[in-house]
Amino acid sequence: MKPTVAPFPAARLRRIRQSASVRALVRENTLSPADLIWPVFVRDGTDIEEPVPSMPGVVRRSVDRIGDAAREAAALGIPAICIFPYIDQSLKTADCAGAWDPDNLSNRAIRAIKDAAPDIAVMTDVALDPYNINGHDGFVVDGEIINDATVDALVKMTVAQANAGADIIGPSDMMDGRIGAMRSALEKAGHQNVMILSYSAKYASAFYGPFRDAVGASGALSGDKNTYQMDPANSDEAMRLVERDLNEGADMVMIKPGLPYLDICRRVKDTFGAPTFAYQVSGEYAMIRAAEQNGWIDGQKVMMESLMAFKRAGCDGVLSYFAPEAARLLNG
Numbered sequence: 646m647k648p649t650v651a652p653f654p655a656a657r658l659r660r661i662r663q664s665a666s667v668r669a670l671v672r673e674n675t676l677s678p679a680d681l682i683w684p685v686f687v688r689d690g691t692d693i694e695e696p697v698p699s700m701p702g703v704v705r706r707s708v709d710r711i712g713d714a715a716r717e718a719a720a721l722g723i724p725a726i727c728i729f730p731y732i733d734q735s736l737k738t739a740d741c742a743g744a745w746d747p748d749n750l751s752n753r754a755i756r757a758i759k760d761a762a763p764d765i766a767v768m769t770d771v772a773l774d775p776y777n778i779n780g781h782d783g784f785v786v787d788g789e790i791i792n793d794a795t796v797d798a799l800v801k802m803t804v805a806q807a808n809a810g811a812d813i814i815g816p817s818d819m820m821d822g823r824i825g826a827m828r829s830a831l832e833k834a835g836h837q838n839v840m841i842l843s844y845s846a847k848y849a850s851a852f853y854g855p856f857r858d859a860v861g862a863s864g865a866l867s868g869d870k871n872t873y874q875m876d877p878a879n880s881d882e883a884m885r886l887v888e889r890d891l892n893e894g895a896d897m898v899m900i901k902p903g904l905p906y907l908d909i910c911r912r913v914k915d916t917f918g919a920p921t922f923a924y925q926v927s928g929e930y931a932m933i934r935a936a937e938q939n940g941w942i943d944g945q946k947v948m949m950e951s952l953m954a955f956k957r958a959g960c961d962g963v964l965s966y967f968a969p970e971a972a973r974l975l976n977g
């Protein structure tokens with residue numbers, strides 16, 4: 646549809662910007678707490694809320710403190726929490742067995758959230774990196790990140806998370822064939838209602854730096870993730886990945902990182918019409934916080950503007966570390 650505009654002065658496009666009420670009337674997109682998924686970091690121990698230095702305002706919580714976050718989300722109208730575990734270096738192994746342990750940190754956190762706030766949807770991260778001695782999302786054999794054996798391990802991890810009560814499985818590993826394998830394992834295990842939000846278009850991005858600090862994977866990671874995560878130069882490839890994942894049974898798809906990839910969000914939404922999410926990742930969060938702390942930008946306004954940009958680009962929702970602060974603002 647081509648917009649038609651009358652010649653000046655019949656058309657004065659500023660007319661619809663003249664007051665707050667008129668601007669509210671013609672506003673095309675809205676942002677609400679219901680659009681947000683809050684990523685939270687969990688760690689071992691008791692009674693701990695430990696700041697993540699590269700992500701001011703973000704903490705790692707012990708499992709006994711995760712219920713507080715769940716109740717906070719419920720009170721603020723945030724519908725979902727996504728759990729990321731910080732695993733001690735000494736517990737990382739090459740076989741990554743911790744990943745499918747029914748009592749691992751993230752599975753205990755799932756149960757704690759379900760106890761504290763049963764209506765909050767719990768999302769997980771499926772990838773081996775928190776448990777892997779070399780920091781990769783898959784098994785490494787002779788320097789190669791091997792696909793099929795990794796998928797088998799990710800399937801075990803998925804079923805363990807579903808058994809613990811996860812509502813939404815979030816595969817962030819970028820292996821091939823994982824969505825179909827996870828879907829059929831979930832069906833077989835009686836988890837027909839457990840959803841998959843696939844990190845379909847996940848780019849090999851330097852914007853993940855602060856996250857790798859937060860989960861203790863920075864030191865562990867050897868090399869880069871370029872053989873499985875996407876080349877930032879590509880867009881058509883993202884369409885193929887999203888189509889593939891939807892065909893394998895993904896219920897929802899994600900683009901990651903967020904703000905630098907809004908063109909991908911728009912293309913995905915327009916092409917497939919599926920529930921589409923973006924992840925405003927750690928580096929995006931850290932940049933806004935750092936500029937705010939320097940007094941260079943108004944942090945709150947930039948936060949809200951950046952979140953609205955995702956809605957404008959066609960996203961149904963956003964994973965953001967700003968979730969609780971943004972929800973508080975939106976709730977007045």
Ligand code: PBG
Pocket residue numbers: 770771772774782817818852853854855856857870925926927928
């Ligand atoms: C790991 C994973 C990463 C993020 C989410 N899951 C990092 C990576 O792929 O190295 C990044 C999140 C963020 O930066 O906020 N599979």
